[in-house]
Amino acid sequence: MDFTRRDALAGSALALSVAAAGCLDFAAGDGPQGPEGTPATLTCDDDAFVRLDQPFEASVAGTPVETDETALELSVEGTAETYGQSLRLVLRNTGDAPAATLGEQAYSLQRETEAGWLDVRGSTTGEAVALPRTESSLDRSTAYSWDLTLTERGLAEAVDGVDLDVCPPLGAGTHRFVYWGLVDGPPVGVEFELIG
Numbered sequence: 001m002d003f004t005r006r007d008a009l010a011g012s013a014l015a016l017s018v019a020a021a022g023c024l025d026f027a028a029g030d031g032p033q034g035p036e037g038t039p040a041t042l043t044c045d046d047d048a049f050v051r052l053d054q055p056f057e058a059s060v061a062g063t064p065v066e067t068d069e070t071a072l073e074l075s076v077e078g079t080a081e082t083y084g085q086s087l088r089l090v091l092r093n094t095g096d097a098p099a100a101t102l103g104e105q106a107y108s109l110q111r112e113t114e115a116g117w118l119d120v121r122g123s124t125t126g127e128a129v130a131l132p133r134t135e136s137s138l139d140r141s142t143a144y145s146w147d148l149t150l151t152e153r154g155l156a157e158a159v160d161g162v163d164l165d166v167c168p169p170l171g172a173g174t175h176r177f178v179y180w181g182l183v184d185g186p187p188v189g190v191e192f193e194l195i196g
Contacts, residue, residue, distance in 0.1 A: 031196035032083040034171030041115040044122070044167035051122040052131070052164075054108060056180040060189040067185035070095025070140065074179060080193040083170060087150055087192065091179055092143040099182060103134035104144045105159050106181025112174040112191075120175070121155060124165045131159060133181070144179075150194060172196050 035042075042051070064073040070093055077088040093099050110117040123129040138144060148158055152166040171194070178189035 032170045032172050032194060034169035036172045038173060039111075039113050039171070041113050042111060042118045042120070042168060046124065046165075046167055048124055048126040049122050049165065049167045050126065050128045052108065052119040053128065054110075054117070054119065055106075055131070056108075056178070056187045058186045060176070060178050061186040063188055063190065064094065065182070065185055065188045066095075067099055067182055069097040069184060070099050072099055072138070072182070072185070072188065074177075074188045074190055076177070076190045076192055078192070079190075080195055081150055082195055083172075084149070084151055087146075087148045087177070089146045089148070089177055089190065090143050091138070091145075091188070093138045093140050096140055098140060099138045100184060101136045101138050101144075102181035102183065103132060103136045104146075104181075105132045105134075106179065107131075107146070108178045108180060109148070109155055110176050110178060111171075112176070117176065120166050120170065121164045122167060124163060129162055129164070131162065146177075148177075170194060 044051075063075065064071055072091060073094050074089065074091045081087050108119050109121060111120050146158075148155060150170065152169055155166050156164045173194060174191055175194050176189045176191040178187050180187035182188065
């Protein structure tokens with residue numbers, strides 16, 4: 001079988017494109033890099049990282065949930081999402097009166113661990129930070145909605161004006177979104193599985 005210079009160049013181009021694709025895959029990561037399953041706890045190698053505290057003590061209610069004045073429902077588009085995809089959530093006032101809230105940013109993103117539920121986010125400044133709380137009202141038949149990108153950067157940058165990071169990296173396992181901003185009601189949450 002005779003090989004021409006054209007065959008050699010075509011073979012070289014194919015080898016280079018495969019090698020470049022492999023480098024791009026490596027650079028982009030191949031899914032969640034953090035601990036899988038239910039880790040004992042969440043630990044971070046960065047000594048300046050201070051994990052967000054859980055700003056509520058009451059048990060997390062499922063949905064629907066009632067306040068003193070109205071009823072609300074928290075829904076999630078899916079119960080399993082792939083790393084890098086969007087998690088879409090909606091908190092809708094389904095009752096007949098406005099619901100007093102602490103604003104749209106009053107939520108936690110938690111990972112199930114053997115030590116309990118822990119927020120995946122925290123401050124990188126060496127000091128604890130608090131999420132913004134603004135007295136607000138969710139009128140009847142209106143909603144808060146979130147479209148969270150399930151990457152470390154996407155979750156860290158979801159809250160404007162607060163310097164956050166995710167540590168350790170996200171890992172495949174059970175997570176939950178908890179809205180704790182209902183003034184006259186319990187925190188309400190939904191669980192979801194983060195998969196590779």
